[in-house]
């Protein structure tokens with residue numbers, strides 16, 4: 001895989017290995033995105049020539065929850081109930097939880113749209129990380145809406161339990177001493 005980072009050494013090895021892990025399970029005939037809902041959320045894109053184009057880093061779900069709780073006078077650390085997210089939340093906890101889901105999903109969808117527009121193909125989305133469950137239903141609904149709108153049909157998100165370990169295994173198997 002080619003790395004388009006201006007300084008490749010700056011890229012987190014977890015992100016690089018995660019992308020290699022995804023490539024072990026998917027033939028690269030279309031763009032791929034790997035979204036990792038960890039401490040930070042990362043959104044990385046590989047084009048259909050096995051080139052890592054670049055990606056996003058922003059605070060993860062838990063970091064958003066705790067930073068609102070710690071950085072404001074009156075906001076609680078709101079739980080993420082995993083229900084439908086209302087368009088007009090009418091209470092503090094719902095406003096925070098829905099705001100976090102909207103922030104996470106909105107950033108990912110912006111990237112999804114950029115990839116679709118720049119490359120003319122609908123990216124396949126892989127997700128990993130401990131905090132993914134709260135975001136997945138909303139993300140799937142948004143991808144389906146955008147994708148159908150752009151004439152690509154629905155695209156199921158693929159969950160990956162351990163892409164970093166899959167990538168590490170692939171590197172170990174291809175090393176000269178393996």
Ligand SMILES: Nc1ncnc2c1ncn2[C@@H]1O[C@H](COP(=O)(O)OP(=O)(O)O)[C@@H](O)[C@H]1O
Nearest residue numbers: 037038039040060061062063128129130131132
């Ligand atoms: N079962 C879970 N339910 C909800 N959130 C979880 C769960 N497990 C982990 N998390 C959250 O996921 C994040 C860590 O995810 P992880 O994939 O371990 O990331 P990292 O690679 O940063 O260690 C933390 O913010 C944590 O709060």
Ligand SMILES: CC(C)(COP(=O)(O)O)[C@@H](O)C(=O)NCCC(=O)O
Nearest residue numbers: 010011012014015036038039040057
């Ligand atoms: C962005 C990360 C903090 C994500 O780590 P995570 O939250 O998954 O533990 C990590 O990949 C990192 O420190 N990266 C270095 C900077 C970069 O990738 O550009």
